Amino acid sequence: MSKLRTLIYRGNIVESHHEVKCYIGSSKGERLFSTNNENDLIYPRSSIKIFQGIPFANSKAIDFYKLNKKQIALSCSSHCGENFHILELKKWLKKTKLKTFNLKCGIHNPIDKQSSEKLFMSRIKPYQLHNNCAGKHLAMLSSCLVNKFPIRNYLDFNHPHQKNIRKVFSQFTESNILKKNYGIDGCSAPQYAFRIKELAKALSNLLKSYNGDFDYSENIQILINSIITNSLFIGGSKNLDSNLIKISNKKIFCKGGAEGVFLFIHLTKGVYGIFKVKDGNERVLPSVVYTLFKKLNILNQQELKRFRIWNNFNIQNHAKLKIGAIKTIIA
Numbered sequence: 001m002s003k004l005r006t007l008i009y010r011g012n013i014v015e016s017h018h019e020v021k022c023y024i025g026s027s028k029g030e031r032l033f034s035t036n037n038e039n040d041l042i043y044p045r046s047s048i049k050i051f052q053g054i055p056f057a058n059s060k061a062i063d064f065y066k067l068n069k070k071q072i073a074l075s076c077s078s079h080c081g082e083n084f085h086i087l088e089l090k091k092w093l094k095k096t097k098l099k100t101f102n103l104k105c106g107i108h109n110p111i112d113k114q115s116s117e118k119l120f121m122s123r124i125k126p127y128q129l130h131n132n133c134a135g136k137h138l139a140m141l142s143s144c145l146v147n148k149f150p151i152r153n154y155l156d157f158n159h160p161h162q163k164n165i166r167k168v169f170s171q172f173t174e175s176n177i178l179k180k181n182y183g184i185d186g187c188s189a190p191q192y193a194f195r196i197k198e199l200a201k202a203l204s205n206l207l208k209s210y211n212g213d214f215d216y217s218e219n220i221q222i223l224i225n226s227i228i229t230n231s232l233f234i235g236g237s238k239n240l241d242s243n244l245i246k247i248s249n250k251k252i253f254c255k256g257g258a259e260g261v262f263l264f265i266h267l268t269k270g271v272y273g274i275f276k277v278k279d280g281n282e283r284v285l286p287s288v289v290y291t292l293f294k295k296l297n298i299l300n301q302q303e304l305k306r307f308r309i310w311n312n313f314n315i316q317n318h319a320k321l322k323i324g325a326i327k328t329i330i331a
Contacts, residue, residue: 080236081110
């Protein structure tokens with residue numbers, strides 16, 4: 001068993017530390033790295049939006065509404081509310097003739113600080129499309145319209161679209177979802193807790209599906225190819241997932257989730273993994289991902305260099321002075 005910890009230094013003193021649960025495996029059935037937490041239950045939160053998006057891709061809503069690849073990517077996104085995100089969501093909303101109040105995700109300011117400040121200065125109030133889960137909700141609603149499902153209660157546990165999502169989860173995890181593991185996500189959609197080993201099985205099957213060897217292969221190829229060719233639409237300009245897709249030259253599909261969750265698959269190496277920061281602090285994920293990807297040769301030297309250019313793991317204060325660093329330790 002390995003332990004994975006990320007240390008936060010101020011000067012030469014460790015000020016804080018965060019422990020991380022991790023499992024990395026391969027399509028060959030190899031256990032490449034583990035902190036021996038495979039039986040732990042976690043809520044994967046937004047990291048599993050690719051699976052929630054499968055019933056949408058399977059519903060023919062993409063063709064019916066003539067959705068472009070950016071909009072398809074947004075269906076699995078946690079967008080940061082940048083202008084290019086909102087523009088595509090507005091176009092999508094218009095195609096469906098839905099109203100913003102049909103989205104039951106709630107309202108918050110754009111996650112991107114600059115976008116939030118611009119919105120405030122423009123004196124425009126944020127609305128449903130600024131919610132980082134708006135794309136997922138538009139996808140659910142678009143599916144419901146095409147399938148002639150009711151849209152008023154589309155988030156209810158027993159709604160037919162939510163049943164379709166649970167069916168997908170059961171197929172990919174090869175396990176049944178227990179009612180006691182049901183919760184409600186920040187956007188009011190159903191959220192389910194899974195054991196890390198179940199998420200590992202889901203990612204293994206996701207790789208098989210992308211390669212044409214598992215269920216929903218065509219749907220998965222459409223979703224993942226749309227995301228990796230429009231990586232800024234899965235998160236945003238400063239997001240780890242969006243940038244890692246670019247850094248890997250579109251060879252990695254990945255997605256972050258709230259409370260320090262991060263899932264990835266390497267499309268050509270057949271490697272997949274799950275990270276969960278125990279205390280939920282997401283600031284350590286770039287360091288954790290970089291350290292494990294370097295150790296296991298998941299990224300090559302050129303890609304690792306680009307990663308360091310994007311995030312050099314030094315901590316600066318508001319005066320841009322280096323005051324510390326973030327370092328991940330494998331023990």
